[in-house]
Amino acid sequence: MAMKKSFKGLFYTPYILWLAMFVIAPVALIIYYSFFDIHHQFTLSNYRVFFESGTYLTMTANSVLYAFLITVISILISYPMALVISKLKHRDLWILLVILPTWINLLLKAYAFIGLLSRDGLVNNLFEFFGIPAQQMLFTDTSFILVAAYIQIPFMILPIYNSMTDISDSYIRASSDLGATKWQTLTKIIIPMTMPGIKSGIQIVFIPSLSLFMLSRLIGGNKIITLGTAVEEHFLTTMNWGMGSTIGVVLIISMVVVMLFTNTKRKGRRS
Amino acid sequence: MKKFVITIITILVLCAGLGYGSHELTKSTGDSGSKVLNLYNWGDYIDPTLLTKFQKETGYHVNVETFDSNEAMYTKIKQGGTSYDLTVPSDYMVQKMKADHMLIPLDKSKLTGMQNYGSSFMNKSFDPGNRYSIPYFWGTLGIIYNDQDVKPGSLEHWNQLWRPRYKDGIMLIDSARDIMGFSLISLGKSVNTTKTANLLAARNKLNRLSPNVKAVVADEIKMYMAEGEAPVAVDWSGEASEMMSQNSHLHYVVPTEGSNMWFDNLVIPKTAKHFKAIYAFLNFMNKPENAAQNAKYIGYSTPNNQALKLLPKSVRNDKQFYPPQKVLDRLQVYRNLSPTKVQQYNDLYLEFKMHH
Missing domain, CATH: 3.40.190.10 (Periplasmic binding protein-like II)
Structure with missing residues (x-):
């Protein structure tokens, strides 16, 4: 028995090492750096600056607003899609096709969208074909939100799809046997039972959407400034790691808040 | 379980093989040996044929590593663990590196061809008397x-x-x-x-x-x-x-x-080791024909007035780039x-x- 126990400990070691090196240490460092100003003096001024400056607060509000919109749009697209795919015959193949774009680098996808949305791009060519005058699409809020939602959709579909395939057919059959309409089955059975999937989708999508600095520059033309833009600037241009870390801490705290709001109590959900 | 073990072993063997391969590949360009020069430059910022020409003339092999911002270059050199012999900061960064004691002054007695540079491009406020830097492009x-x-x-x-x-x-x-x-x-x-x-x-x-x-x-x-x-x-x-x-x-x-008006300048960081190669390279780049060839390749304005004379008239008289x-x-x-x-x-x- 004793040997078995030490063997078990051996299996835990990589996990604990991983946690310590790549989760706890970086977060601790970010918190540590956030207490230093550009002159390497210990101070709380970074936090004071953050919460007193209109710039950072507006930026935070902007980030939350855009992340919220991106998340809502990706749910609206992903949910019906996951529902349809889970009913298909070769659903594993279809879900693979949905995941496929995540194998392509984010930057490449962004450049592809530049090609589509630019003044002489494919979309405008189509518009002209149908007699609609060319539109300015790049560097607008709409295109930024749509491209961001496109990039996040696979991460939203997967958990929802998984929770849908977990639902046993007998529930659906039981509800129709008991006289529920299709709509009632959807709202009373399927949506409540896929809630954990939706919640983990929100967790995966909302947080990265707070700081999409690459997209806000490439597609948004820096007309939309989110916290990510400020983090990039503080680490790369002004070398003010303290302020950059402070924003990082704010992002981490907002992540914790989102986690708390979308926390799923697994107890008693399934026997 | 057996299948799992086999998979893990295969992956490990593959990784070891790839690691060995990449080690072999980088060995030939590594910084070991004395007949080398380690140049830390902006991406695509020197005509590669000049590097082969330099090696043919002097026997020094140039290893090029690249950066994409002054700040990234500064951080990497400051953190240590590198052995760059030459790097190419912009004007304000020369001043910052100088203030942080990260540069070695140029030994003017070992330099030739400095008279080729135009007076408008020398003795600028970021480095009075060009004690540390030679203009590369402006x-x-x-x-x-x-x-x-x-x-x-x-x-x-x-x-x-x-x-x-x-x-x-x-x-x-x-x-x-x-x-x-x-x-x-x-x-x-x-x-x-x-x-x-x-x-x-x-x-x-x-x-x-x-x-x-x-x-x-x-x-x-x-x-x-x-x-x-x-x-x-x-x-x-x-x-x-x-x-x-x-x-x-x-x-x-x-x-x-x-x-x-901005300048990118060749400087010797504190990490430099191969001083003979450094001066050979600086003197090589001072030569009008080499500077002209580089300017033709990069398309930026050269501060080397003798090199400018070798460039086609259309370039020389272009008020856009030589105001x-x-x-x-x-x-x-x-x-x-x-x-x-x-x-x-x-x-x-x-x-x-x-x-x-």
Whole structure:
């Protein structure tokens, strides 16, 4: 028995090492750096600056607003899609096709969208074909939100799809046997039972959407400034790691808040 | 379980094989040995045929590693663990590295061909007497316009950017110092001002420009301008020359009231080891024929006046990239600012970007 126990400990070691090196240490460092100003003096001024400056607060509000919109749009697209795919015959193949774009680098996808949305791009060519005058699409809020939602959709579909395939057919059959309409089955059975999937989708999508600095520059033309833009600037241009870390801490705290709001109590959900 | 173990072993063997392979590949270009020179340069910023020519002439093999921003280069050299012999910081970064004791002074007695450089490009405020640096390329900040939308000659001053006719038509390069800089120049102030009142005025003036600003982008600006996405852009001369080689409708202007003049310079960082190779390389690059070949390849303006004479007439007389003396006299070089002021420039610039 004793040997078995030490063997078990051996299996835990990589996990604990991983946690310590790549989760706890970086977060601790970010918190540590956030207490230093550009002159390497210990101070709380970074936090004071953050919460007193209109710039950072507006930026935070902007980030939350855009992340919220991106998340809502990706749910609206992903949910019906996951529902349809889970009913298909070769659903594993279809879900693979949905995941496929995540194998392509984010930057490449962004450049592809530049090609589509630019003044002489494919979309405008189509518009002209149908007699609609060319539109300015790049560097607008709409295109930024749509491209961001496109990039996040696979991460939203997967958990929802998984929770849908977990639902046993007998529930659906039981509800129709008991006289529920299709709509009632959807709202009373399927949506409540896929809630954990939706919640983990929100967790995966909302947080990265707070700081999409690459997209806000490439597609948004820096007309939309989110916290990510400020983090990039503080680490790369002004070398003010303290302020950059402070924003990082704010992002981490907002992540914790989102986690708390979308926390799923697994107890008693399934026997 | 057996299958799992086999999979793991296969992956490990593959990794070991790949690791060995990449080690073998990098060994030939590693920094070991004495007949080498480690050059830390911007990406694609030297004609590769010059490196082979240098090796043929002197026997020194040049290892090139690249960076994409002054700050990244600074951080990497400061952190140590590198053995770069030469690097290429811009003007203000030379000053910063000098102040942080990261540079080794040049031994002038070992240098030849220094008289080839034009007096307008030497003895600048960031390095008086060129004790630490030799200019590599120089350039300006200016306005690029597309002659399909803008009449040539109608856009020659910074203040004209504020005209309502350029509504939603201007792209700016995403650089705090440069954008604040041209706003300061348009107000008749120095690009190195540290007066808060001047900086606030510059931001307020930029805020009034925002209806005209289509986007604030980085490197992509070249692609956008070449594709005609916007009629006007504010960018550096080096980037402008790349855009113009892709789209003949584009033109570059340096406003006559003044602008920024930037320099990229060869310097010896504290990490240097191969001094014979360093001086051989510096003297090699000082030679007019080599500097001219490099300028032809890169397309930036060379500070080597003897090299300039070897370039085709169309390049030599191009006022866009080799402006006349009276414009040269009005150009200002960035000075390194204190961290607090750098932060202030960037904060105000961020406020401008957030202004709608």
